[in-house]
Amino acid sequence: MPSTKSAGGPRGAVDLKLDLRSPPESAKKLQSNESSLWDGSPSELPNSKKTKGITAFQTLIHLVKGNMGTGVLGLPLAVKNAGLLMGPLSLLAIGFIACHCMHILVRCAQRFCHRLNKPFMDYGDTVMHGLEASPSSWLREHAHWGRHMVSFFLVFTQLGFCCVYIVFLADNLKQVVEAVNSTTTNCHNNETVILTPTMDSRLYMLTFLPFLVLLVFVRNLRVLSIFSMLANISMLVSLVIIAQYIVQEIPDPSRLPLIASWKTYSLFFGTAIFSFESIGVVLPLENKMTDTRRFPAILSLGMSIITALYIAIGVLGYLRFENDIKASITLNLPNCWLYQSVKLLYIAGILGTYALQFYVPAEIIIPLAISQVSKRWALLLDLSIRITMVCLTCILAILVPRLDLVLSLVGSISSSALALIIPPLLEITTYYSEGMSPLTIAKDALISILGFVGFVVGTYQALDELIQPAHPATFSNSTIFVQ
Numbered sequence: 364m365p366s367t368k369s370a371g372g373p374r375g376a377v378d379l380k381l382d383l384r385s386p387p388e389s390a391k392k393l394q395s396n397e398s399s400l401w402d403g404s405p406s407e408l409p410n411s412k413k414t415k416g417i418t419a420f421q422t423l424i425h426l427v428k429g430n431m432g433t434g435v436l437g438l439p440l441a442v443k444n445a446g447l448l449m450g451p452l453s454l455l456a457i458g459f460i461a462c463h464c465m466h467i468l469v470r471c472a473q474r475f476c477h478r479l480n481k482p483f484m485d486y487g488d489t490v491m492h493g494l495e496a497s498p499s500s501w502l503r504e505h506a507h508w509g510r511h512m513v514s515f516f517l518v519f520t521q522l523g524f525c526c527v528y529i530v531f532l533a534d535n536l537k538q539v540v541e542a543v544n545s546t547t548t549n550c551h552n553n554e555t556v557i558l559t560p561t562m563d564s565r566l567y568m569l570t571f572l573p574f575l576v577l578l579v580f581v582r583n584l585r586v587l588s589i590f591s592m593l594a595n596i597s598m599l600v601s602l603v604i605i606a607q608y609i610v611q612e613i614p615d616p617s618r619l620p621l622i623a624s625w626k627t628y629s630l631f632f633g634t635a636i637f638s639f640e641s642i643g644v645v646l647p648l649e650n651k652m653t654d655t656r657r658f659p660a661i662l663s664l665g666m667s668i669i670t671a672l673y674i675a676i677g678v679l680g681y682l683r684f685e686n687d688i689k690a691s692i693t694l695n696l697p698n699c700w701l702y703q704s705v706k707l708l709y710i711a712g713i714l715g716t717y718a719l720q721f722y723v724p725a726e727i728i729i730p731l732a733i734s735q736v737s738k739r740w741a742l743l744l745d746l747s748i749r750i751t752m753v754c755l756t757c758i759l760a761i762l763v764p765r766l767d768l769v770l771s772l773v774g775s776i777s778s779s780a781l782a783l784i785i786p787p788l789l790e791i792t793t794y795y796s797e798g799m800s801p802l803t804i805a806k807d808a809l810i811s812i813l814g815f816v817g818f819v820v821g822t823y824q825a826l827d828e829l830i831q832p833a834h835p836a837t838f839s840n841s842t843i844f845v846q
Contacts, residue, residue, distance in 0.1 A: 439680025594715025775821025783814025
């Protein structure tokens with residue numbers, strides 16, 4: 364992703380604002396003045412103390428926030444679909460594999476940066492150079508398609524997340540407003556609430572549109588870290604509120620199956636893959652980090668935190684509500700102000716998540732567009748594209764009646780490809796000519812096959828649900844879950 368030197372800043376300082384020069388000029392200046400910043404060896408970081416890249420703590424915040432979306436609310440139901448034993452074990456395995464694939468991506472990107480003497484490498488560049496290093500002449504000739512494919516999947520996935528966030532924001536706010544007259548301070552009774560009808564949820568989506576536009580105008584990742592940290596705090600507090608409720612009265616778990624039916628396990632797999640949604644922000648975060656040598660440790664720490672949180676919420680939620688667990692655990696909470704605040708906290712958290720997820724497609728599309736115009740019009744075009752993209756996600760959220768299934772389809776196609784299928788194959792094409800052990804090749808092939816199975820099964824189920832007639836459901840007390 365393009366970046367520029369800060370105006371008036373110290374030598375080597377990096378501002379995360381978009382580069383308004385043409386790509387060739389920008390690349391030359393970056394390579395001549397800032398190549399030492401992005402290389403990982405100590406000898407190539409003479410000015411590391413002067414840089415304005417994001418710190419390790421800010422990187423951890425962004426990484427955790429990139430994974431903490433609406434998916435965590437559906438994990439108790441996912442554990443039910445897998446079984447009390449198989450569910451947490453599968454979450455642990457998927458979290459480990461996802462983290463391993465992220466490390467593969469970072470390692471391959473760093474290798475091509477050193478080999479080609481480039482200051483940074485994004486996902487698409489890494490895949491393209493990986494295909495160029497392949498022993499297959501056909502893959503080498505069509506290496507540029509690798510970059511196009513990754514860019515398509517990234518834009519498709521991240522904008523899909525943004526669409527569902529708009530629906531989630533609208534549904535939560537709508538139900539808080541409609542239940543305000545029935546909400547009490549008694550949190551011990553879970554009675555069905557008769558909602559007072561207000562305006563259509565699509566009008567609530569339009570209400571959020573100006574705030575989302577203002578958020579995406581933030582083009583500096585350092586500034587965005589403030590919103591990201593606030594989002595982490597608000598969503599963490601809401602999860603703590605949920606956790607303190609579900610641990611109060613946990614029934615005897617002996618009646619729950621340890622391993623569920625294989626037919627429902629595929630539903631678990633789709634939800635789990637969607638939950639680990641940060642593959643698109645890994646390289647941008649690594650590229651913007653002040654000391655990239657610490658990124659592997661930060662990545663492992665962040666993914667460990669996320670996986671542990673997912674397992675805890677999934678298992679405890681299933682234990683508490685057993686077979687009555689709903690699509691979102693918030694649907695099982697009592698209708699009182701304490702638990703209504705969970706919705707409000709998630710509204711604040713999802714707003715920060717929207718801005719972070721929007722950063723990736725913006726950094727793919729906007730530099731390509733502004734390279735075609737003069738510097739005079741670059742800023743205006745930049746802001747216009749951002750407004751257009753936000754409006755597009757809002758329009759899609761309004762027009763598609765079952766966006767939850769559309770996002771499941773997007774996640775099954777793009778998330779499986781980006782997180783599980785492409786990275787292992789990238790490692791093979793990158794290192795095969797230098798010699799790889801058969802065990803490593805078998806491991807990479809197995810992970811890619813696992814991702815492909817998830818792609819096929821998840822896509823089939825999403826399409827099957829989309830072609831079925833919609834069944835209206837009555838929700839009591841809480842949010843409509845969007846996954």
